[in-house]
Amino acid sequence: MATLEIHDLHVSVEAENGPREILKGVDLTIKQGETHAVMGPNGSGKSTLAYSLAGHPKYTVTGGTVTLDGEDVLEMSVDERARAGVFLAMQYPVEVPGVSVSNFLRTSATAIRGEAPKLRTWVKEVREAMDKLSMDPAFAERNVNEGFSGGEKKRHEILQLELLKPKIAILDETDSGLDVDALRIVSEGVNRVRETGEVGTLLITHYTRILRYIKPDFVHVFANGRIVESGGAELADQLENEGYDKYVKGGASA
Amino acid sequence: MAEAQNIPAGSTTAGSIAVAAESTVATRMSAPPSFDVADFPVPHGREEEWRFTPLARLRGLHDGTAVATGEGVRVEIEAPEGVTVETVGREDERLRKAGKPVDRVAAQAYSSFEKASVVTVAKEAVLTEPIRVAVHGQGGVAFGHQVIELGAFAEAVVVIDHTGDAVLAANVDFVLGDGAKLTVVSVQDWDKDAVHVAQHNALLGRDASFKSVVVTFGGDVVRLHPRVNYAGPGGSAELFGLYFTDAGQHQEHRLLVDHDTPHCTSNVAYKGALQGQDAHAVWIGDVLIQAAAEGTDTYELNRNLVLTDGARVDSVPNLEIETGEIAGAGHASATGRFDDEQLFYLMARGIPETEARRLVVRGFFAELVQQIGLPDVEERLIAKVEAELEASV
Numbered sequence: 001m002a003t004l005e006i007h008d009l010h011v012s013v014e015a016e017n018g019p020r021e022i023l024k025g026v027d028l029t030i031k032q033g034e035t036h037a038v039m040g041p042n043g044s045g046k047s048t049l050a051y052s053l054a055g056h057p058k059y060t061v062t063g064g065t066v067t068l069d070g071e072d073v074l075e076m077s078v079d080e081r082a083r084a085g086v087f088l089a090m091q092y093p094v095e096v097p098g099v100s101v102s103n104f105l106r107t108s109a110t111a112i113r114g115e116a117p118k119l120r121t122w123v124k125e126v127r128e129a130m131d132k133l134s135m136d137p138a139f140a141e142r143n144v145n146e147g148f149s150g151g152e153k154k155r156h157e158i159l160q161l162e163l164l165k166p167k168i169a170i171l172d173e174t175d176s177g178l179d180v181d182a183l184r185i186v187s188e189g190v191n192r193v194r195e196t197g198e199v200g201t202l203l204i205t206h207y208t209r210i211l212r213y214i215k216p217d218f219v220h221v222f223a224n225g226r227i228v229e230s231g232g233a234e235l236a237d238q239l240e241n242e243g244y245d246k247y248v249k250g251g252a253s254a
Numbered sequence: 255m256a257e258a259q260n261i262p263a264g265s266t267t268a269g270s271i272a273v274a275a276e277s278t279v280a281t282r283m284s285a286p287p288s289f290d291v292a293d294f295p296v297p298h299g300r301e302e303e304w305r306f307t308p309l310a311r312l313r314g315l316h317d318g319t320a321v322a323t324g325e326g327v328r329v330e331i332e333a334p335e336g337v338t339v340e341t342v343g344r345e346d347e348r349l350r351k352a353g354k355p356v357d358r359v360a361a362q363a364y365s366s367f368e369k370a371s372v373v374t375v376a377k378e379a380v381l382t383e384p385i386r387v388a389v390h391g392q393g394g395v396a397f398g399h400q401v402i403e404l405g406a407f408a409e410a411v412v413v414i415d416h417t418g419d420a421v422l423a424a425n426v427d428f429v430l431g432d433g434a435k436l437t438v439v440s441v442q443d444w445d446k447d448a449v450h451v452a453q454h455n456a457l458l459g460r461d462a463s464f465k466s467v468v469v470t471f472g473g474d475v476v477r478l479h480p481r482v483n484y485a486g487p488g489g490s491a492e493l494f495g496l497y498f499t500d501a502g503q504h505q506e507h508r509l510l511v512d513h514d515t516p517h518c519t520s521n522v523a524y525k526g527a528l529q530g531q532d533a534h535a536v537w538i539g540d541v542l543i544q545a546a547a548e549g550t551d552t553y554e555l556n557r558n559l560v561l562t563d564g565a566r567v568d569s570v571p572n573l574e575i576e577t578g579e580i581a582g583a584g585h586a587s588a589t590g591r592f593d594d595e596q597l598f599y600l601m602a603r604g605i606p607e608t609e610a611r612r613l614v615v616r617g618f619f620a621e622l623v624q625q626i627g628l629p630d631v632e633e634r635l636i637a638k639v640e641a642e643l644e645a646s647v
Contacts, residue, residue: 054602057594082604090602094595098617099561104603107613110606143617144599160603 002032002069002167003083004053010063011045011052019060019105022048024225026064030168030200037152037203037211037236040222041244046204047091047218049222050172054088068168083112085167089157089174096144101156102126102143105163112164130164133189151182160187169193170202175210187213208240224246255599268378284355287354289316291365294358306568308504308538313391313395313421313449313473316439320421322366324532325498326396327420329411331371334383337410338374348401350374352427353455353483360453360479363397363423370399373412377405377431380425391420391448398424398452402438406431406459411628412438417472418447425451429466430462432547437465439631443638445501458518467550467626468524470505471499471638480644488605495537496622496635499565500640501530508538509554514546519581522554525622527615527639537587539571551581559618561611612643 011023022045022190030036040046052059053066054076067071068084076084096104107128110116127137133155145153154174159170171190175183189212193199203214212217213232220227221233221244228247229235282302285294297304302318331339342349344361349370352513355361366479387400402412408431416422430436442450450473456464461564470476478644482491491511499505511520530571558567571585592614619639623632 056598056600067289077611078598079606082602088602090599094593094599094613096596097590098615099613099621100617103613103617104600107605107609108600108603109611110604126403164603217634238522 002200004030004073004086004168005067006053006064007066008064009049009061009066009218010053012046012060012062013048013058014060016235017074018078021062022059022225023052024027025228028220028227030198030202032167033197034218035194035201035203035214035216036220037205038220038222038227039205039236041248044222045224045225047172050088050202050204053081053086053170054078057123057170079111082166087161087164087169089154089169089171091173091176093145093153093157095146097146099144102140102142105140107162107164108160108219126163129159132162132192133159134185135159150177151179154178154182154186155189158186160190161193165193165196166199168200168202170204172204174203181196183210186211192216198237208236211236217219221247222251259537265326268296274463283356283543284358287356288361289350289354291358297358302320303508307477307506307515308475311449312359312451313494314421315362315421315449315451318362320362320395320423321645322368322397325392326394327398327418327422329371329398329400330388330390330410331373331607332386333337333373333386334381334385336381337375337385338356338376339536340372340374341367341369341371346370346372348403348429349399349427352429352457353400353481355425355453356481357453359423359451360425363452364399366397366423367399368375369460370401372403373399375404375410376410378407379405380409381411384413387414389416389422391416391418391422391437391444393419396405400424401427403429403549404436405435406570407433409435410437412436412646413559413631414438414440416440416442416444416450418446421449422443426452426454428454428456428464430456430458432459432465433461434459435463437467437628439467439469439626439628440478442468442470442473442476442478444476446472446474448473449475451475451477454481456480458480458486458489458491461488463490464495465492465627467631468493468495468507469635469638470495470507471642473503473505475504477504477508479510481510482513482520483512484518487515487517489515489518491518492523492524492625493520494622494625495524495526496619497524497526497535498639499528499533499535500642501527501564502532504534504536506536507532508536508540509550510540510542511554512542512543512544513550513552516547517549518539518547519551520554521552523622523625524555524565525557525559525619527561527618528565528567531559535566535567536568537570539582539585539587541573541585543573543575543577543583545576547580548577550583552583556587557618559615560589560591561615608643613642614632615639615643
């Protein structure tokens, strides 16, 4: 069973006056089949956690370990992490001009699966996955993220999640910028993947809204670069009612 | 009468649509076109037509100090049946049909060559095999002149391959009879020290179709000046270009389409990728629509993809219109970069770095390559682009 273990993770970014520490000792274990929601105020370091796990070059790991089934994730390049089974659905996916969605998906699936998917079954697989996300087939011929609306970008991210079938899915503010319909469609996509029981999900969000559609097994409150409280789904309800105030004020010195 | 000058100060992209009483393209040149090098002053580098070019790297082609050596280039022409290949002296009148040199180096080439080659396709001959011209640099200095002439309703494909090392200044003329169809592929696959400056003159007869595919990969400095003129109405010109500029290379393509005849069309599309420190690509796209050229339809496009830091693009589309009675006219220029965030995105989907770059560059060129219409050339280009990427990563 796939397990992602994050232990005492410290991460810095290069700032004007030298390196600034963003993550200050994160501990978190995600097992296949589990869904963990990480919630926290803006600037608490949630997205830094997501991008550090995926290996974004902007972030420097200064301490701690991350392992996937005992393998050292931090030693891996960005593409190696993805092939090992770590998937990051990005908050702001970038445009890649000149590369069509269909070409991109196939190249990616080929890299992740280790062999090119059979063309006939692949076309069908993509079409069905797009259909479930209410995506027009013409979408496949557009360039990656070029001119996509916010909702289209997020659907495209979840489409990749469904096709690439990672062991660990990190969803970075997938709910941001979505209207209710788009949020429902995207959440249903995430739930289809979760229902296979084969993915561990790390759901990073600022709002509790998405948790009405995607029920977490665990909720963690993130403040000032680390997890300050963990609990079950009921913790989300408490955050919904009380907000992050007590963590921001109290957490800063904790 | 309104007049617009187009001299951008920036380093990337600029353009203008000018409505001019007098062509700014013509007036901004240092001297009127001439076959005699003495009619052109030695450029100092601030002239409009030279300001992007590193004169110091032209190895004397621009100031008369470059002297032809015996072993300059070797030219081999392989032509199918129905084609006449001749080597002629300077006096041959066919060498002056297509157009005059417009700058000092082209005039130097014209003033300095000794023998020229003339390739003639008889009227109504439709070739099934391409004419292949191999220009292989032998490490010396050479001045060249080539003419390719198609009789009325003839159809031909010419592939000109430049390889090896040389300092070469040349004029290449294409003369198309009425209704003739010519596709010319000029590949600049030089070794890294080569210097190549050439003017291409195409003169299109009534209803003739001319397609030019310029592909520049190699060389230290390559500066090409493809020009199109129409001798009668109904002519159609398509000018496609693809360049891949590596560290330290200067690749300059200066196009001019002179619409002085009614009901002709032109379509220009050049795309380039750049990588490495001091890779420099220059694209100048001049289109003139003169008062007589009613019914003209023209479009020109330049796209650049900057793959790494340290590269520079100067892209200047320039359209001058003297008549409103046209079918269409437009231009577009854009320079984008392949940045770390794009690379991260693709790699985060399991795609290795080299593959990611290849994906982006291949996608960038694909649309253009498909328009060439010659499968073996298309395949070769794709392979060459991949090789460029392999070499760099």
